[in-house]
Amino acid sequence: KAGVTQTPRYLIKTRGQQVTLSCSPISGHRSVSWYQQTPGQGLQFLFEYFSETQRNKGNFPGRFSGRQFSNSRSEMNVSTLELGDSALYLCASSPGPAGDYTFGSGTRLTVV
Amino acid sequence: AQSVSQHNHHVILSEAASLELGCNYSYGGTVNLFWYVQYPGQHLQLLLKYFSGDPLVKGIKGFEAEFIKSKFSFNLRKPSVQWSDTAEYFCAVNALGNNDMRFGAGTRLTVKP
Numbered sequence: 383k384a385g386v387t388q389t390p391r392y393l394i395k396t397r398g399q400q401v402t403l404s405c406s407p408i409s410g411h412r413s414v415s416w417y418q419q420t421p422g423q424g425l426q427f428l429f430e431y432f433s434e435t436q437r438n439k440g441n442f443p444g445r446f447s448g449r450q451f452s453n454s455r456s457e458m459n460v461s462t463l464e465l466g467d468s469a470l471y472l473c474a475s476s477p478g479p480a481g482d483y484t485f486g487s488g489t490r491l492t493v494v
Numbered sequence: 495a496q497s498v499s500q501h502n503h504h505v506i507l508s509e510a511a512s513l514e515l516g517c518n519y520s521y522g523g524t525v526n527l528f529w530y531v532q533y534p535g536q537h538l539q540l541l542l543k544y545f546s547g548d549p550l551v552k553g554i555k556g557f558e559a560e561f562i563k564s565k566f567s568f569n570l571r572k573p574s575v576q577w578s579d580t581a582e583y584f585c586a587v588n589a590l591g592n593n594d595m596r597f598g599a600g601t602r603l604t605v606k607p
Contacts, residue, residue, distance in 0.1 A: 413593050415593055424597060425597035437592075438592065438593060440594075472537075483528075484540070485538040485539070
């Protein structure tokens, strides 16, 4: 079966711009979570959506937002980009609340 | 929120050596526990998971982990590592019924042939 698909794979943006990343979960998975991965901070939890509702949110500023659509696809948005937002953004999907995640390959965002 | 601590930042072993990677978590309630692996250039993959029952969990590729509730630990073990086990290993925990999963900082394992 198809895995978790993230688009685009790579992105270069300028400081101050905004960006939208997309995630298509495994068919039938209703929970989608987003993580930021950097060499210095490791994997940091951004937020989790289940049935179009944000259930959990990590400790990130309001510039980071997300949403989930009725087909479980999810997007995350980062506004007013900063150099420190450069990272690999990972999406993971799960069939339910047990956290049995399957991860996508990620979107590597570079802010210049 | 729960937190996870992995004791070793970088472990270097020779092939056939035994492996144990430490993981401790901080959370007072019931948890689900996971180990994920990230091979060079690949995405995170689930190695094994513990939800309930037998505290000794067996995963893929000969890995196992033991949940010791009294020590809040979930250490990963493998009796004999191979060069192909070179990767970064992440311990993760979430509270029962909650997908707010937190990861440890990761342990980089290098296996010398």
